[in-house]
Amino acid sequence: MSDGQARRDRWARLVPAGYSAILALLITGPLLGSGYLLLRDAVSTPRSYPTDSALGLGDAAPRAVPQDALIAVLSPMVDGGLIVKAILLVALWAAGYGAAILARELLQVTTAPQLVATTVALWNPYVAERLLQGHWSLLAGYAALPWTALAAYRIRSSTPLRRSRGARRPADLELPTDRPENDSPGGRGGRLAAVGPWGALAACLAAAGLTPTGALLAGCLALVLVGRRNMAGTVVLLLATSAPWLTATALSTAGSEPSDPAGIAAFAARAEPGLGTFGSLAGLGGIWNSDAVVNSRTTLLALVGTFFLVAIVATGVRAVVDGNASAETPFIADSQRAGVQTRRRLLVSAAVAIVLPALGATAWGMDVLEWLVTSVPGAGLLRDTQKYVALAMPAYALCAAAGCNALAQLFASKDRAAADTAQSQPLCQSMDEMPRAATTAAACAVAPMGRATTAVISLTATIFIALLTLPLFDLGWGVSGAIRPVHYPIGWQRVAERMDGPGDVAVLPGGMFRRFPYSGRTPVLDPAPRMLPRDVLQTGELPVHGRTVAGEGARAREVESLLLRGGPATDLAELGVGWVLLERTTPGPLGESKNTLAQLNPVFSDTHLALYRVPDAAHRDTESTRRAVSAVAHLLWAALLIGGLLLASRSRRTPQHQ
Incomplete structure (x- = not known):
């Protein structure tokens, strides 16, 4: 090459x-x-x-x-x-x-x-x-x-595909025998x-x-x-x-x-x-x-x-x-x-x-x-x-891609056919209509087919790309700005640093989706499960079209129900809950949870978050064998x-x- x-x-x-x-x-x-x-x-x-x-x-x-x-x-x-x-x-x-x-x-x-x-x-x-x-x-x-x-x-x-018994490749399809040993x-x-x-x-x-x-x-x-x-x-x-x-x-x-x-x-x-x-x-x-x-x-x-x-x-x-x-x-x-x-x-x-x-x-x-x-x-x-x-x-x-190539070849073949027809006649129909200097072979020559085909393919591709992108113009720039980065309050880092004891985390308000001031009007999944060093209990329930699709988190539903009815802290501890996180700036059901929170030990609080420790939380660790297999x-x-x-x-x- x-x-x-x-x-x-x-x-x-x-x-x-x-x-x-x-x-x-x-x-x-x-x-x-x-x-x-x-x-x-x-x-x-x-x-x-x-x-x-x-x-x-x-x-x-x-x-x-x-x-x-x-x-x-x-x-x-x-x-x-x-x-x-x-x-x-x-x-x-x-x-x-x-x-x-x-x-x-x-x-x-x-x-x-x-x-x-x-x-x-x-x-x-x-x-x-x-x-x-x-x-x-x-x-x-x-x-x-x-x-x-x-x-x-x-x-x-x-x-290699299987071939019928006794069939042989033609000689022109036989593999070469003089290749280097390293490529055999x-x-x-x-x-x-x-x-x-x-x-x-x-x-x-x-x-x-x-x-x-x-x-x-x-x-x-x-x-x-x-x-x-x-x-x-x-x-x-x-x-x-x-x-x-x-x-x-x-x-x-x-x-x-x-x-x-x-x-x-x-x-x-x-x-x-x-x-x-x-x-x-x-x-x-x-x-x-x-x-x-x-x-x-x-x-x-x-x-x-x-x-x-x-x-x-x-x-x-x-x-x-x-x-x-x-x-x-x-x-x-x-x-x-x-x-x-x-x-x-x-x-x-x-x-x-x-x-x-x-x-x-x-x-x-x-x-x-x-x-x-x-x-x-x-x-x-x-x-x-x-x-x-x-x-x-x-x-x-x-x-x-195939359609672009096929249409371009079709257009180019029509141009070639027209050029062939023109070549069978005088290239310049009337010399009186053109300056004498333009009557040269260069002025009347037909462009090479390869170059013309490349130009036609490029033009066809440009049209295709325009037809694909223009009706969906607002996909650009983060779907018209809908996809943009957010910045978390420093309180999330403080909460993660204070969470140094055993027990899973229950979160208030109830539900899995949030609307924070810093996240915009669109509902977002609660970031707590990925932000905190302990397991966060989630019900898995999804609100869709005015209905709720049930999730698999049975223990999370039990804990959420207990909090919303203001149940005793001892019941939380028995369920393996060691922490309760209150997310202050998002709407959602709180029920009578203030009665339960009053029985807990405050650990951290700011305008966005409040963290509470559940006394005497039961220790629930996953079997080491399961974690090892995973x-x-x-x-x-x-x-x-x-x-x-x-x-x-x-x-x-x-x-x-x-």
């Missing part, structure tokens, strides 16, 4: 990476300042602690495992708010860049269509709604999807090349497994794409990377309990203006919480944006489906056949990811899901069906994440025989 070609290849790789970084920064811009992410379900704090709840061993279901444990381990060294913002920014960048790489490898498109794929992956309602809902860790799973598809494709293409299948380079895609898949599944839902998203996609011969290895990797929340589910009492069936209707996908439920989902929207919807999607711009997105995707479906490797071709390169099968399976996955959530919003679909969550432990992960629309993103990105599961997850990244990176750097 010449130096000029190498420079062009490097530039072609840098442009999508830089474009993805620009979009990610444009979306998360306000978060780059000092402060902490505190919006609905997103809670970042200066420091968190490896409590039982962080390990998923508390009374509530382990929905934030292993993300809470990761922050708890890293935050003593790096500010926890910075960690969360960095993960979110890297996740968005990786989602866009991964879509570009997927389009380049599966479609062999140039830079401009890759930028269209990046735009589809980043600038869409799904990203906006999950940001507004505070699902930063779910977006890490979302970002892993194109990379998971890429790793699965490479695994599939490196696995048994050599060091060959071994690295073989295991590199598996390392990449392990890293993808681990990154997606920052939350249980992310693990399911990436795991489903990997199992669909790797092929039957690689299925067993993929299942092993999926179970290993999901070990933190699987072990937490098995070890905690809440993990084996059925979920409240009321959550199915509460979390069902929602129709947007001018669109039915199916149309909203096809446009990558339709989240259950109407308050977590970008403003432009509450108007007819939702219809306009969905029309443009679906139309752009539709232009490339045929190009993605078609391929040179057909089922009737007896001998074809394994990688080429794997590419066609990967593209087709991604399309099927996208269709299923849209149709099933739409069916889940119907009456009979809700009945099926209610039966699942009440009969199958852990099936509560399925109640927010709109989450799984993320599986459509890789196929959407591929189709948009710690091993988290270490396994971390090892697969880091080791997979290193293995994949090293195998890509190893020179292979050409």
Whole structure:
């Protein structure tokens, strides 16, 4: 390869990476300042602690495992708010860049269509709604999807397909025999090349497994794409990377309990203006919480944006489906056949990811899901069906890139046909209409086809990007400023420093959501469980659309009921409560709790918080065996994440025989 070609290849790789970084920064811009992410379900704090709840061993279901444990381990060294913002920014960048790489490898498109794929992956309602809902860790799973598809494709293409008995490869497909020993299948380079895609898949599944839902998203996609011969290895990797929340589910009492069936209707996908439920989902929207919807999607711009997105995707479906490797071709390169099968399976996955959530919003679909969550432990992960629309993103990105390329080629072919027609006639129809100096061959020459095609592709990509971004203009700059950092009062740090004795923490007012003066008008999850060094009891109850979806925290409900009716402090102590935290500046039920607080020992008080010590609190420690098992599961997850990244990176750097 010449130096000029190498420079062009490097530039072609840098442009999508830089474009993805620009979009990610444009979306998360306000978060780059000092402060902490505190919006609905997103809670970042200066420091968190490896409590039982962080390990998923508390009374509530382990929905934030292993993300809470990761922050708890890293935050003593790096500010926890910075960690969360960095993960979110890297996740968005990786989602866009991964879509570009997927389009380049599966479609062999140039830079401009890759930028269209990046735009589809980043600038869409799904990203906006999950940001507004505070699902930063779910977006890490979302970002892993194109990379998971890429790793699965490479695994599939490196696995020789079985051929009928007695069949032989044609001579022109035989592997060369004069390659260096180090690049042979048994050599060091060959071994690295073989295991590199598996390392990449392990890293993808681990990154997606920052939350249980992310693990399911990436795991489903990997199992669909790797092929039957690689299925067993993929299942092993999926179970290993999901070990933190699987072990937490098995070890905690809440993990084996059925979920409240009321959550199915509460979390069902929602129709947007001018669109039915199916149309909203096809446009990558339709989240259950109407308050977590970008403003432009509450108007007819939702219809306009969905029309443009679906139309752009539709232009490339045929190009993605078609391929040179057909089922009737007896001998074809394994990688080429794997590419066609990967593209087709991604399309099927996208269709299923849209149709099933739409069916889940119907009456009979809700009945099926209610039966699942009440009969199958852990099936509560399925109640927010709109989450799984993320599986459509890789196929959407591929189709948009293919459509851009196909339309540009169509326009260029028409231009070429017109040029060929013109060449069969005098190039300048009337010399009298032009100056004599303009009658030269240069003035009448037709531009080279390659250059014209590049210009047409760039113009088509620009139009596609404009059609994708303009209807969703308010996604930029933190979804029009809705996502911004907050600053905690110093009292939180003082409370954490004073909490030096045993016992769990009960919090007043009742409920899990707060409205602090410093957090704005949007309800936010109580930061106490991540801010304090002791386990904070939470009921897990979620207010949705005027109804309450019950949680798994039975002991937390008992403690909250005791406080609200003003029960005796001795009952709190028997329940293992050693501390009561009163959050003064947020609305919520207090009941007769002042009667209970009067029996406690004041420890700290300011305008925002008041901390009380419960006398003679019972000591309730989690069994050391359970914590040890959970710690091993988290270490396994971390090892697969880091080791997979290193293995994949090293195998890509190893020179292979050409």
